[in-house]
Amino acid sequence: xxxxxxxxxxxxxxxxxxxxxxxxxxxxxxxxxxxxxxxxxxxxxxxxxxxxxxxxxxxxxxxxxxxxxxxxxxxxxxxxxxxxxxxxxxxxxxxxxxxxxxxxxxxxxxxxxxxxxxxxxxxxxxxxxxxxxxxxxxxxxxxxxxxxxxxxxxxxxxxxxxxxxxxxxxxxxxxxxxxxxxxxxxxxxxxxxxxxxxxxxxxxxxxxxxxxxxxxxxxxxxxxxxxxxxxxxxxxxxxxxxxxxxxxxxxxxxxxxxxxxxxxxxxxxxxxxxxxxxxxxxxxxxxxxxxxxxxxxxxxxxxxxxxxxxxxxxxxxxxxxxxxxxxxxxxxxxxxxxxxxxxxxxxxxxxxxxxxxxxxxxxxxxxxxxxxxxxxxxxxxxxxxxxxxxxxxxxxxxxxxxxxxxxxxxxxxxxxxxxxxxxxxxxxxxxxx
Amino acid sequence: xxxxxxxxxxxxxxxxxxxxxxxxxxxxxxxxxxxxxxxxxxxxxxxxxxxxxxxxxxxxxxxxxxxxxxxxxxxxxxxxxxxxxxxxxxxxxxxxxxxxxxxxxxxxxxxxxxxxxxxxxxxxxxxxxxxxxxxxxxxxxxxxxxxxx
Numbered sequence: 001x002x003x004x005x006x007x008x009x010x011x012x013x014x015x016x017x018x019x020x021x022x023x024x025x026x027x028x029x030x031x032x033x034x035x036x037x038x039x040x041x042x043x044x045x046x047x048x049x050x051x052x053x054x055x056x057x058x059x060x061x062x063x064x065x066x067x068x069x070x071x072x073x074x075x076x077x078x079x080x081x082x083x084x085x086x087x088x089x090x091x092x093x094x095x096x097x098x099x100x101x102x103x104x105x106x107x108x109x110x111x112x113x114x115x116x117x118x119x120x121x122x123x124x125x126x127x128x129x130x131x132x133x134x135x136x137x138x139x140x141x142x143x144x145x146x147x148x149x150x151x152x153x154x155x156x157x158x159x160x161x162x163x164x165x166x167x168x169x170x171x172x173x174x175x176x177x178x179x180x181x182x183x184x185x186x187x188x189x190x191x192x193x194x195x196x197x198x199x200x201x202x203x204x205x206x207x208x209x210x211x212x213x214x215x216x217x218x219x220x221x222x223x224x225x226x227x228x229x230x231x232x233x234x235x236x237x238x239x240x241x242x243x244x245x246x247x248x249x250x251x252x253x254x255x256x257x258x259x260x261x262x263x264x265x266x267x268x269x270x271x272x273x274x275x276x277x278x279x280x281x282x283x284x285x286x287x288x289x290x291x292x293x294x295x296x297x298x299x300x301x302x303x304x305x306x307x308x309x310x311x312x313x314x315x316x317x318x319x320x321x322x323x324x325x326x327x328x329x330x331x332x333x334x335x336x337x338x339x340x341x342x343x344x345x346x347x348x349x350x351x352x353x354x355x356x357x358x359x360x361x362x363x364x365x366x367x368x369x370x371x372x373x374x375x376x377x378x379x380x381x382x383x384x385x386x387x388x389x390x391x392x393x394x395x396x397x398x399x400x401x402x403x404x405x406x407x408x409x410x411x412x413x414x415x416x417x418x419x420x421x422x423x424x425x426x427x428x429x430x431x432x433x
Numbered sequence: 434x435x436x437x438x439x440x441x442x443x444x445x446x447x448x449x450x451x452x453x454x455x456x457x458x459x460x461x462x463x464x465x466x467x468x469x470x471x472x473x474x475x476x477x478x479x480x481x482x483x484x485x486x487x488x489x490x491x492x493x494x495x496x497x498x499x500x501x502x503x504x505x506x507x508x509x510x511x512x513x514x515x516x517x518x519x520x521x522x523x524x525x526x527x528x529x530x531x532x533x534x535x536x537x538x539x540x541x542x543x544x545x546x547x548x549x550x551x552x553x554x555x556x557x558x559x560x561x562x563x564x565x566x567x568x569x570x571x572x573x574x575x576x577x578x579x580x581x582x
Contacts, residue, residue, distance in 0.1 A: 127525065128529050128533055131533050138533065142533075146477070160473070
């Protein structure tokens with residue numbers, strides 16, 4: 001390639017990410033000079049919609065931010081309100097919520113691992129093309145995803161935008177018998193998830209390591225999913241959810257409407273499967289730990305391309321834990337407790353499939369929301385995605401443009417970015433000057 | 434068995450067209466015809482194919498034709514024109530679901546897709562008048578076709 005020539009490569013719609021945005025990479029004289037992840041429409045509008053609404057409504061309003069991870073939004077919202085009002089939801093009602101969240105993880109991870117990300121590694125343009133050569137893999141993926149959908153339907157009332165969560169608990173606790181109908185599907189799903197660990201571990205990974213702080217929710221004895229008392233990191237951070245704003249700050253960049261979240265000292269960090277795996281490996285179920293160990297996966301895993309294997313391990317965990325929760329389930333005496341509003345600020349954190357999701361609400365004494373802040377995982381990972389793209393492009397300058405574009409897309413998909421919480425089109429543009 | 438599947442989202446304007454046709458046909462479907470409203474994600478359509486010898490799918494399309502225009506595609510042997518049925522870059526759509534089913538050997542021998550050209554797909558909107566009229570026209574035509582099957 002001539003260094004004096006300007007070359008632009010565009011992929012008009014980058015498919016297989018959760019949502020749409022734009023990516024611009026500029027290469028001058030063999031050096032990457034600009035990497036911008038452009039996100040057009042952030043969930044800030046939701047923060048504005050929420051002002052003036054009742055504190056009990058945030059759970060159903062924020063659910064609409066994302067069709068892939070609605071439970072994450074719901075759980076962060078209810079946790080924020082409950083912590084503000086001094087209520088702790090525990091016992092079987094918490095377990096039901098956690099079970100619902102496991103359903104979302106299964107559904108979301110199955111979609112991403114098999115339908116969105118695996119085609120990158122196996123050299124297919126889409127899951128449909130992959131299905132022609134690997135029908136069994138795709139059929140199994142559908143069965144796995146369906147097991148997650150069924151959990152969402154039975155516990156959440158429906159699989160997209162579930163309606164059963166509320167401040168103080170759930171609207172209706174399903175019967176033990178209703179949950180038992182999920183067991184067969186989940187048992188098969190567990191076998192498929194175990195196979196998925198072996199399958200994904202056998203893929204070919206670019207040699208690349210990322211030295212970045214990994215941040216996740218944590219709870220003694222439990223893998224971080226629905227809630228947790230601490231936020232921890234591989235750099236020794238250990239704070240409570242209300243302390244989050246003291247340590248992380250959102251800043252605006254000119255090329256994106258979505259805010260970039262950084263550590264207050266300016267450092268970038270990463271949330272998501274790699275972070276959870278690094279900080280809570282010991283809390284995975286024994287089966288999930290064994291599956292990881294069997295393929296040589298140990299914490300911390302720092303190659304973002306191997307996040308697909310970590311997601312597969314988390315699939316094993318989510319299915320395994322869902323089965324345990326169902327086995328131990330007893331119908332609670334009451335599906336919810338009464339929560340009286342209180343003036344103040346509430347903070348809620350949960351682990352969406354793609355990473356830590358922070359909500360905070362300022363509420364007045366009659367329960368009216370005065371301010372809302374929602375920091376989704378993709379907004380926290382944006383800086384890391386850009387840094388990765390820069391590094392990956394710099395190492396891959398000798399690739400033909402089409403290959404380089406594909407490698408960039410694969411890099412973006414390492415983070416399963418839920419840009420749908422925010423944007424319209426992901427256009428990939430590589431410009432060589 | 435013939436299964437008629439109306440596909441759509443009743444809360445997004447003309448995207449509810451397929452569901453409207455299913456609702457109209459559910460009232461007058463003869464024995465042996467299974468009428469289903471599919472409000473779940475498109476990938477789960479594959480499960481609707483199991484056990485059916487023939488499937489008729491009804492969904493809204495967006496091709497630029499006048500609202501209410503009826504389209505008919507035979508997907509038994511060939512893929513649908515994806516641009517008509519794919520409105521998202523991150524969700525697998527109806528055309529993808531059909532091709533996945535074909536690749537997995539789960540496509541029924543006969544698959545006919547009826548498209549109704551939509552005009553508006555905004556949240557909370559009703560069917561536009563031309564589309565509502567088209568759903569009645571298509572439901573009547575399909576009911577007549579079922580009667581001769």
